[in-house]
Amino acid sequence: MNRSPLTLALLSVLLGACTPADPQQKVTSALADGVILPAYSSWAEADQKLAASGQAFCAGQQDLPQAREAFRAAQSAWAGLQTVLVGPITEGNRAWQVQFWPDKKNLVARQVQGLLKKYPQLSAADLEKSSVVVQGLTAYEYILYDESIDLTDAQQKNSYCPLITAIGKHQQKLSAEILADWQAKDGVASQFKEFPNPRYAEAPEALADVLRSQVTAIDVLKKKLGTPLGRQSKGQPQPYQAEAWRSNASLANIAATLASAERLWHGANQDGMQSLLGSDQDALKKRIDAAYLDTRQRLAALQRPLSELLKEEDGRAVLNEFYDSLNVLHRLHEGELARTLGIQLGFNANDGD
Amino acid sequence: MKRRAFLGLAGTALAASAFGGWTLVNNHSQPLLVSARDGSDGQHYAVGYHLDGSQAFATQVKERCHDVVPHPSLPMALFVGRRPSTESYLIDTRDGKLLQTLTSPADRHFYGHGAFHKDGDWLYATENDTSEPGRGVISVYRVQGSRLERDHELSTHGVGPHQLLWLPDGETLVVANGGIRTEAESRVDMNLDAMEPSLVLLRRDGSLISKEQLPERMNSVRHLAIASDGTIVSGQQYMGDMADKVPLLAIKRPGQPFEHFPLAEEQRQAMRQYTASVAINSELRLLAMTAPRGNRVFIWDLDSGAVRLDAPLPDCAGVGAVEQGFVVSSGQGRCRLYDCREEKIAMQPLQLPAGLWDNHLRIA
Structure with missing residues (x-):
């Protein structure tokens, strides 16, 4: 083989262009x-x-x-x-x-x-x-x-x-x-799948859009739980401010959103967001896995409808613990995961200028 | 801004020769995009990139900046401190050298915008008089070689001024008075129940020509673009309820009153009560606007009001006119070139660094 360095360089450029290696x-x-x-x-x-x-x-x-x-x-x-x-x-x-x-x-x-x-x-x-x-x-x-x-x-x-x-x-x-x-x-x-396209210039923009939606959804879950819990109203519970209070499906809805957030993390075949974290990011991976598990277990342990839990002090205490668990999950995605994936979640949108 | 790109090198060289001590070293055929940008290190920078992606400069600065004001003939630009910053930076656009850190005096801070007079010897910048919070001030600086010296002040005839630009006569200043009072070292609104936004035209001696208001008191007039025929367009930020149906784009055609630009309900809603930058391409008679909360870029026909583009771009930020149409930056994604010369607008991502671009860009 006597390929010149230039040929090799060109070859690698060509390979880079035609394999979906990104x-x-x-x-x-x-x-x-x-x-x-x-x-x-x-x-x-x-x-x-x-x-x-x-x-x-x-x-x-x-x-x-x-x-x-x-x-x-x-x-x-x-x-x-x-x-x-x-x-x-x-x-x-x-x-x-x-x-x-x-x-x-x-x-x-x-x-x-x-x-x-x-x-x-x-x-x-x-x-x-x-x-x-x-x-x-x-x-x-x-x-x-x-x-x-x-x-x-x-x-x-x-x-x-x-x-x-x-x-x-x-x-x-x-x-x-x-x-x-x-x-x-x-x-x-x-x-x-193919970039650039009229929506996304490159894959990182598409990934950022999904992560942004996921982070927003988890943040909104905090609101869906925190508002009826009275976290924005001096601890006074507001049961009628809950989502789906009439159908008593508030917690079921939260479970459905959480499950879909976790699907994005794992992917259908272990090819979700977590697959982008290298072996040097194992600690973060484990913490996010643990945070999903924690929210799931706490939610499963609630058992009764939100409206009933809100009426009792013990009920509110476990709901507040569940809220904290959601908060951990939210912070992990919004902070460390976004940073590790090199995604900028917000810059000008909340600028106010 | 755009005028310079079209003048080309010959005009710039000619004008530069009038100022002793400056030599023009610009053998780059690509226009230069200047903007405030953060680095991934979390630091603030004043940057210049050619549209092919090559970096002209990236100079670290202490405070986050907002708009950039290129000098009309010299290779320098003022990166204006973002509200409530007390610093602005005069940068040599050939190599990024910091020529001067401009510091506002006591009881004053910058609002992120300014404008050089067409002859190049005066700079006008909007400031807040914090001893009387919100009283709009235009500070006037004299250009002395490669330095700016504060000379005197004018009134903006309004509260909480933001962007200011020249009418094509080069002598009439147009000021967007946002109408919001804020105190020193603060970004907190003090008077949402009594806002006084306005669009003011004034002469260089400070005398008022006109002061006009939109019907909604909480519709803060923030950003401006002016066409070569003197048509003024302003972009608003609405401080009231999300459900209120308030148009965020206004227009003042020559000799006409300041009024809402006709907006389709779908676009109005998509802006989510917040607009960032506006720009006009006078040659193509097009108007562009970024709405970072709605994550959308819009382009309209300036004369008919027809929508030419309504496209997604997360956290879209600055917009500037170039020969082909517009360049748009983003706080999160890649900068894009929208080629508007054909009926169907074509988008092309640019090879400039992605994300962290601040609200405004200029083509120098």
Whole structure:
């Protein structure tokens, strides 16, 4: 072999250009197929079932517990999507159309009543041009669970059914459109595999977008727990400020979000974010693994609904411990993991200048 | 800013010869992008990069800077301290040499913006009079060789001034008075219940030509861009509720009142009540804006108001006009060139370092 140094240099440049050797690109590609797309598919599927359930319920082919089950599945799928809110769902106010939280002033009750007064025979088109407050899961939950509504009463059921079916259709359409955006040729999923593309200049930008969504979701979990716990209101519990308090699904939603955060960390085949940490980062890897385990165990140990735990001092104490556990998980991602991966999470956005 | 890039080397050399002691050493055909940027070491830098990615300079400075003001003819630029900094840095843009650290006097701090007069012998910078918090001051510095000497002050005729720029006549100053009072060494708003934002036009002697306000009191007028025909555009930051429907882009066409630029609801919402930088490409008659909280870059046709681009860019920051269209920087990702010469705008990532770019960039 008598290759000159120049030939070798050129060769390595060529190799570098044609092998997808970039570890970050491998991870964003694996996450897109193994974690993100499946989450969007599950969400679209759950919304399809929600729409079918709403129609069946109103046609008398499903009972209320069945309708509630379909709702809780859709709500859980949405909670599982919180860590991968990147791309089209973040655009055009779409996330608000799915869920209206926090609803500090119980707008959902007032607006649902106002809407039905205005459109007794509400159509899908009427709903499309109405406020986001009444378009999504929060309004659906209000109708299916609020104490003031009795859906076993035929007359009441008749008055709410146009809205139940319209919300179901709206959610189905919205999630199907977004899933199609992801799956299309040159769609959003492809933008996590080939760079540069109109969204990301290079793989680190795509990875940063996912990490940012994951960190935000964990931070929002702290808010979803901390607000009803009264951490922003001098320790005075605020049970009606909880997410999904009517369906008693607050903790179930938190569990779904946490599970999806952990899927991003591990990846579907051990090819998630953790695979980017070298052997010299074993300590950090172990601490993040331990933090996920800790949050999972504490959550499993709670057993009872949030509303019940909030009423008792012991309950609030274990919730506060769970909050601290979430905080550790949040800090590890926001601080050390971001730093280790070389990701800048925020610089100008909170600048105020 | 952009004017210099189009003038080309000949014009710069000609103008430079008028100032003794300066020689022009710029054999680089690429425009120079100047901006404040942080290093991965957490330190603050004044940097210059050619658009091909080659570094002209990166000079460490003590305080974080905001906007950069290139001198109209000499190879130097003032990196203006970010509110409430009391320091700005005059940098030689050929090699990054720190020519002077400008320190604001007692009871004053910089607001991150300034402007050189077209003849190159005066600099105007917005400052806060902290003895009367928020009273807008324009400090006027005389250019003495490669130094700036504080000469006198003017009033901005408003509260909490931010960016200032010249009308094309080069004699009329346009000031964005943000309307927010803040104290020395603080970034905390003191008067959100009684904000007084305004757009002010004044002469170099400080006399007021006009003072106009938008209908919403909490809509802080922050950043400016001015077209070669004198059209003024301002970008706002809304301090009120997230749910309030307030447009964040305003326009004052020559001889017309200061009014909202027509924005589609989808774009208005996407800005999330916060805009960072605005720029105009006068040749292409386009207007660009960055919205770092919404992570979106927008480009509109300046005359028709039609949306030309609504694209994602996490933590987008500075924007500046270049021959092809606009260059945009980001606090998190790569800088991008948006080529707007064809109907379909093409994006090309630039090989400059990714992320940590501050809110404004200039093409020197």
